[in-house]
Amino acid sequence: xxxxxxxxxxGWSFIVIAVIMICLFYFYPMxxxxxxxxQSGTGTNxxxxxxGNYQRLFSDTTFLTTLGNTFLFLIIQVPIMILLAIxxxxxxxxxxxxxxxxxxxxxxxxxxxxxxxxxxxxxxxFGPEGLVNLFLLKLNFISDPxxxxxxxxxxxxxxxxxxxxxxxxxxxxxxLSALQNIDNSIYEAARIDGASSFRQFTNITIPLxxxxxxxxxITSTIGTLQLFDEVMNITKGGPGNSTMTMSQYIYNxxxxxxxxxxxxxxxxxxxxxxxxxxxxxxxxxAGDKK
Amino acid sequence: MNKLKxxxxxxxxxxxxxxxxxxxxxxxxxxxxxxxxxxxxKLLPGPYLGENLTKVMDNVDLVPALLNSAKISITTTLLSLxxxxxxxxxxxxxxxxxxxxxxxxxxxxxxxxxxAIMVPLFRMFGSISQWxxxxxxxxxxxxxxPTVTTAFLIFFFRQSTKMFPKDMLEAGRIDGLxxxxxxxxxxxxxxxxxxxxxxxITFMSSWNNYLWPLVVLQSPEKRTIPLLISNLxxxxxxxxxxxxxxxxxxxxxxxxVFFVMQKHFVAGMTGSVK
Numbered sequence: 001x002x003x004x005x006x007x008x009x010x011g012w013s014f015i016v017i018a019v020i021m022i023c024l025f026y027f028y029p030m031x032x033x034x035x036x037x038x039q040s041g042t043g044t045n046x047x048x049x050x051x052g053n054y055q056r057l058f059s060d061t062t063f064l065t066t067l068g069n070t071f072l073f074l075i076i077q078v079p080i081m082i083l084l085a086i087x088x089x090x091x092x093x094x095x096x097x098x099x100x101x102x103x104x105x106x107x108x109x110x111x112x113x114x115x116x117x118x119x120x121x122x123x124x125x126f127g128p129e130g131l132v133n134l135f136l137l138k139l140n141f142i143s144d145p146x147x148x149x150x151x152x153x154x155x156x157x158x159x160x161x162x163x164x165x166x167x168x169x170x171x172x173x174x175x176l177s178a179l180q181n182i183d184n185s186i187y188e189a190a191r192i193d194g195a196s197s198f199r200q201f202t203n204i205t206i207p208l209x210x211x212x213x214x215x216x217x218i219t220s221t222i223g224t225l226q227l228f229d230e231v232m233n234i235t236k237g238g239p240g241n242s243t244m245t246m247s248q249y250i251y252n253x254x255x256x257x258x259x260x261x262x263x264x265x266x267x268x269x270x271x272x273x274x275x276x277x278x279x280x281x282x283x284x285x286a287g288d289k290k
Numbered sequence: 291m292n293k294l295k296x297x298x299x300x301x302x303x304x305x306x307x308x309x310x311x312x313x314x315x316x317x318x319x320x321x322x323x324x325x326x327x328x329x330x331x332k333l334l335p336g337p338y339l340g341e342n343l344t345k346v347m348d349n350v351d352l353v354p355a356l357l358n359s360a361k362i363s364i365t366t367t368l369l370s371l372x373x374x375x376x377x378x379x380x381x382x383x384x385x386x387x388x389x390x391x392x393x394x395x396x397x398x399x400x401x402x403x404x405x406a407i408m409v410p411l412f413r414m415f416g417s418i419s420q421w422x423x424x425x426x427x428x429x430x431x432x433x434x435x436p437t438v439t440t441a442f443l444i445f446f447f448r449q450s451t452k453m454f455p456k457d458m459l460e461a462g463r464i465d466g467l468x469x470x471x472x473x474x475x476x477x478x479x480x481x482x483x484x485x486x487x488x489x490x491i492t493f494m495s496s497w498n499n500y501l502w503p504l505v506v507l508q509s510p511e512k513r514t515i516p517l518l519i520s521n522l523x524x525x526x527x528x529x530x531x532x533x534x535x536x537x538x539x540x541x542x543x544x545x546x547v548f549f550v551m552q553k554h555f556v557a558g559m560t561g562s563v564k
Contacts, residue, residue, distance in 0.1 A: 007384055007469075008384060008386055010384060010469045011380050011383070011384020011385075011386065011389060012380070012384075012389070013380075014376050014377060014379060014380025014381075014383075014384065014469075014473075015376070015377040015380040015381060015389065015392070017373050017376065017377070017439075018373050018374065018376070018377035018396070018439055018444055019377075019392060019396065021373060021438060021439035022396050022399050022439055022441060025407075025411065025435065025436040025438075025439065026399040026402050026407065027399065028410075028414075029406075029407035029410035029411050029414065030402055030406065030407060030410075032410035032413070032414070033406055033407060033409065033410050036409065036410065088303070088306060091299055091302070091303060092303070094299075097299075102307070103303045103304075103306075103307050105552070106306075106307035106310050106311050107306055107307055107310045108310075109310055109311060109314065110310055110313075112494065112544055112545065112548045112555075113314075113498075113541060113544070114497070114498035114500075114515070114516055114519070114540065114541065114544070115498060115500060115516075116498070116500050116516040116519050116520050116523075117498075117516070117519055117537045117540060117541055118313065119523070120519055120520070120522070120523035120533065120537065121313050121316070121317055121534075121537065122313070123523060124528075124530065125313060125316065129329060131316065131331060134331045165309070165310070165313075169310060170559075173556055173559055173560060174559070174560055177556070177560045222401070222403070225403065226403045226404060226405055228405065228500075228501055229500045229501070229516075232500075232520070233520050233523055233524075236524070246405070247403070247404075247405040247501075250405045250406075250408070250409070251405070251408075251501070251505075254408070254409050254412070255505065261409050261413065264409050265406075265409055265410070268403065268405055268406035268407075268408075268409070269406065271403050271405060271406060272401075272402070272403065272406055275401055275403060276401065279401065
């Protein structure tokens with residue numbers, strides 16, 4: 001055996017464990033889920049139903065509600081958070097800013113907390129007699145306590161506030177490290193040409209940040225489509241099903257209601273399809289603007 | 291005008307920083323107060339931290355949950371680092387067309403939502419239970435195995451390997467080291483900072499993992515910290531002082547890791563994007 005072939009073989013031996021593990025715990029279950037999605041029945045009593053489960057999706061009001069909720073969280077929360085993260089990171093990138101380290105650490109801090117722990121804290125803060133209501137009442141912003149957790153609309157708002165609190169600092173870090181790589185002389189040239197700071201922001205900062213904006217919006221989209229920990233621990237999906245997400249519906253179908261693994265797998269493929277669609281869409285959008 | 295702008299920037303950042311920290315402050319303050327004080331909106335520290343701690347020790351299985359979480363997170367971190375860095379190193383140092391194709395396929399696994407594979411994984415460990423009960427449902431092993439290998443970490447280590455000087459590889463080969471010897475004796479010690487960054491993000495995500503342990507760990511004595519907190523949080527008559535004390539203790543390990551290794555943490559997050 002020559003050296004090249006030998007080295008090639010050694011190379012494979014370095015990666016073989018990882019390949020086996022990923023196949024066993026990601027790709028094999030994905031194939032299993034695909035097969036399951038064409039079956040129906042309770043527990044282990046499964047029979048083939050063809051596309052029956054997929055047809056059921058369109059008439060299943062709970063599924064459609066969870067789809068709508070997930071979309072709502074996605075369309076409202078992700079843009080707010082990304083704009084906020086960009087805005088804060090641009091402010092923090094100012095060389096003359098004092099207390100920069102403190103601001104950065106403070107705003108990033110939520111990103112190191114456990115999702116369950118912060119969810120429980122938020123559930124109490126937003127409770128009917130929680131601190132948020134107490135605070136708003138004291139300041140006379142409201143005259144009656146807001147039903148943050150038990151009103152269908154406000155419960156959605158609470159979830160959006162919670163996720164934004166948890167993830168804005170996380171996304172900010174990506175923008176900050178990208179901003180630090182931008183050569184300062186570009187801005188100096190723009191200033192000499194008389195560009196206002198708003199023009200500098202829209203014509204220099206945003207285009208240069210585009211790869212990071214794409215990265216953060218894809219990861220945030222994937223994250224939101226999988227939203228589970230927060231709704232489970234803040235609202236339990238309620239009131240009614242008004243904050244239930246698709247992931248939570250899959251969990252309930254499999255482990256809370258009479259288990260219907262086949263239909264649960266079908267719902268999970270709906271998420272997979274959405275993730276693929278959204279990722280392709282975001283890549284396309286980013287490409288067109290070039 | 292410029293002064294006003296400055297002032298507005300500081301005001302905005304201060305408000306953002308305050309909103310970010312306030313829930314933590316409330317958690318810390320509440321852990322020193324009785325439940326009644328917390329419900330009445332008391333915002334000053336009280337003298338009841340000791341009492342809350344005793345209540346936690348008497349009523350909550352905190353120590354077993356801490357031990358379970360520690361066992362799972364530490365094992366996951368060690369295995370993850372070994373498997374992913376071997377692979378990332380292999381993909382980069384022994385680069386070939388076929389391997390690049392395999393790498394591309396592995397990356398696709400990042401798009402797979404966990405909820406989609408949760409049911410098949412549960413059934414898989416269910417059927418393993420019959421043959422190998424120590425790996426099956428409701429064991430620490432079953433909580434660890436599916437989360438050990440992530441394409442993200444393989445990608446991360448491949449990117450880090452790119453920064454590893456190739457001369458050191460050649461030097462090792464000339465010295466007669468085996469390829470595995472080069473990896474263990476030269477690569478691992480040189481790449482300490484990459485390992486530190488990877489260790490922190492892996493440890494944190496494992497320590498905070500909720501959905502898979504919720505599915506697979508069914509008996510109360512196997513509970514991890516997030517399961518314990520979730521369970522306490524859903525009680526009908528919560529003892530706020532007690533719950534906040536539990537959350538405080540559960541958050542301490544990750545907070546300490548974060549403050550000690552803040553630089554590495556950020557490097558770990560952004561390292562794979564650059």
